[in-house]
Amino acid sequence: MRIAVVGSGMAGLTAARTLSDHGHSVVVVDKGRLPGGRMATTEMVGGARSDKGAQFFTARSPEMTEAVGRWTDVGLVHRWCSGFTRSDGHPRYATSGGMARLMHYLAEGLDVRQSVHVAAVRPTEHGWEMTWPQAHGNPAGSLVADAVVVTTPVPQAAALLDGIAAVPDLAYDATISLTLALSAPASVPSPGGVQLSGDPVWSWIGDNVAKGTSSLPALTLHTTAEFASAHWDDDAGQLMAELVALAVPWTGGAAVVDARLHRWRYATPVEPYPERFCEVAPGLYLAGDAFGGPRVEGAFLSGLAAADRIDVDGPQLLPEPLAASYLDATTGVVTVSNEGAGYPKR
Numbered sequence: 001m002r003i004a005v006v007g008s009g010m011a012g013l014t015a016a017r018t019l020s021d022h023g024h025s026v027v028v029v030d031k032g033r034l035p036g037g038r039m040a041t042t043e044m045v046g047g048a049r050s051d052k053g054a055q056f057f058t059a060r061s062p063e064m065t066e067a068v069g070r071w072t073d074v075g076l077v078h079r080w081c082s083g084f085t086r087s088d089g090h091p092r093y094a095t096s097g098g099m100a101r102l103m104h105y106l107a108e109g110l111d112v113r114q115s116v117h118v119a120a121v122r123p124t125e126h127g128w129e130m131t132w133p134q135a136h137g138n139p140a141g142s143l144v145a146d147a148v149v150v151t152t153p154v155p156q157a158a159a160l161l162d163g164i165a166a167v168p169d170l171a172y173d174a175t176i177s178l179t180l181a182l183s184a185p186a187s188v189p190s191p192g193g194v195q196l197s198g199d200p201v202w203s204w205i206g207d208n209v210a211k212g213t214s215s216l217p218a219l220t221l222h223t224t225a226e227f228a229s230a231h232w233d234d235d236a237g238q239l240m241a242e243l244v245a246l247a248v249p250w251t252g253g254a255a256v257v258d259a260r261l262h263r264w265r266y267a268t269p270v271e272p273y274p275e276r277f278c279e280v281a282p283g284l285y286l287a288g289d290a291f292g293g294p295r296v297e298g299a300f301l302s303g304l305a306a307a308d309r310i311d312v313d314g315p316q317l318l319p320e321p322l323a324a325s326y327l328d329a330t331t332g333v334v335t336v337s338n339e340g341a342g343y344p345k346r
């Protein structure tokens, strides 16, 4: 089957890898410059590295435990700790060199196309068509697939599927991330991560050296959802200055060598969907952490579940009347060519 995956985060790459291993022709497209989505690592001035999104992950399910075992065996992932203020017995895993390294590893050998911002997914008589405009030096294009897995945050999926399928209405909390390269080690107590509750600004402080992301001093600080929404539209320069000042208790007196701000509009789904994926039309699936649970492991389980379902279902032809009504409602998108955007051979 020809399968298109929108999103090269944990859910998308897990679905793509599983389907590709099962012999399907899979293309992954993502609007970002690099694979990983919310599992992203910032290269700082001076050579330090900071995970700016996900900080660690759990492996409570047998599926994730098995995957983490494989990533550990190849030297990518290690057990960081078993909790922060106190041990709860559940291992937290980190990626040596940063989360982006794991995501590059997962993308290896797959047909993953970055800087492709999908504008719409529409039914055609040949299958589901994704289209994207020219951007970042990439030409405009389209791709037709027998099945599409959309792993973007759900409000972004709703925009892609506007008028085509009913998408669950799921809300997300935002977070603002501050990453700092420092001249000397930070002062974050062992094991190098603090989850704060009740703090008016910060929800997380992480020492990137302690968890093996960076060999040079670097901190990651995440704001609470409340702070993020109150300051979402603040001027970037002013916000950065304010947050750097508020980070001083954690910098151990070190000078700030480099500072970066990232606004994650869709950081965490507030109330995930009760199932691991959602088939919104025949052959059209939504997956991601809004379905599997609001964390890396949830995204992984969701991608896996969507892939397993596609494998079992086989090609899902749009029922004739449904296809006809879609095509009537869709002007100018009836016949499509895959020229220049071919699928890899099985």
Ligand SMILES: Cc1cc2nc3c(=O)[nH]c(=O)nc-3n(C[C@H](O)[C@H](O)[C@H](O)COP(=O)(O)OP(=O)(O)OC[C@H]3O[C@@H](n4cnc5c(N)ncnc54)[C@H](O)[C@@H]3O)c2cc1C
Residues within 6 Å of the ligand: 006, 007, 008, 009, 010, 011, 012, 029, 030, 031, 032, 036, 037, 038, 039, 052, 053, 054, 055, 056, 057, 058, 116, 117, 118, 119, 151, 152, 153, 156, 160, 175, 177, 222, 264, 266, 267, 268, 287, 288, 289, 290, 293, 294, 295, 296, 297, 298, 299
């Ligand atoms: C600040 C922060 C801290 C976190 N900390 C942790 C943690 O410590 N532990 C943990 O387990 N989880 C953590 N999480 C959550 C974790 O990162 C996510 O649950 C997980 O990475 C989600 O993966 P995903 O594949 O579902 O989505 P994403 O990683 O968001 O992937 C979706 C992809 O879709 C792409 N996309 C969107 N729209 C389009 C479009 N129109 N066209 C093409 N591509 C598109 C995006 O570029 C993105 O790459 C954190 C998240 C944030 C933001």
